[in-house]
Amino acid sequence: MAPRSKEPRISVNKLAEYLDCKAARRTKILQDQKFPQDYIVVYYKEASEAIAQFLSNNMQDISILDRAIRVLEQRSGDTIQAQRRINGNIDAIENFQSMADDIDFGAMEPSLGANSPETLKIRGVSVSVRPEITLIGKNKRGQFQNGSIKLHFSKNFSLSEDAAAYVSAILNTYTKDILMQNGSVSSRSR
Helix, strand or coil: CCCCCCCCCEEHHHHHHHHCCCHHHHHHHHHHHHCCCCCCCCCHHHHHHHHHHHHHHCCCCCCCHHHHHHHHHHHCCCCCCHHHHHHHHHHHHHHHHHHHHHCCCCCCCEEECCCCCEEEECCCEEECCCCCCCEEEECCCCCCCEEEECCCCCCCCCCCCHHHHHHHHHHHHHHHHHHCCCCCECCCCC
16 A cells, blocks of 8 residues: 555545545545555546647647547557557547537637646645646736636546536636736636
């Protein structure tokens, strides 16, 4: 068993799952947070990186997504698990492409989020939010606004409306407390 984590911590996605799952799954999430694995494979790493790059480019270059799919299609997984992960990333990018036209940043300018951002402290628990995209712009009155976008991929735990609301509230708090230099937080939700 891995050594116990010194500080209570959880990711925003795991927190949303925890708040909206059954008792047995909650116990497993808590155990994984107390005794983290030494190495965790990020299942949707390639999809997340390609989509974040596309969004940060203000959705101007669709070839970013097409190129990521082509690169993934050329990979051969050594194991069934590796091949499933590759196919899962391709599916995630293709699903995103089908809804990309519905995204509108308005007057907000997107940029990539930090790789190792500060965590949000909530009642002594360190919550890793790590938004993939940060937004900055001006509202209709010319005042600065900030915002952030968190991507969520999962075949096992789709966000319910309640879980999505939890993530949205935490992102709002994170943006207000950590990212915002001046101005206000845009509360537009997608």
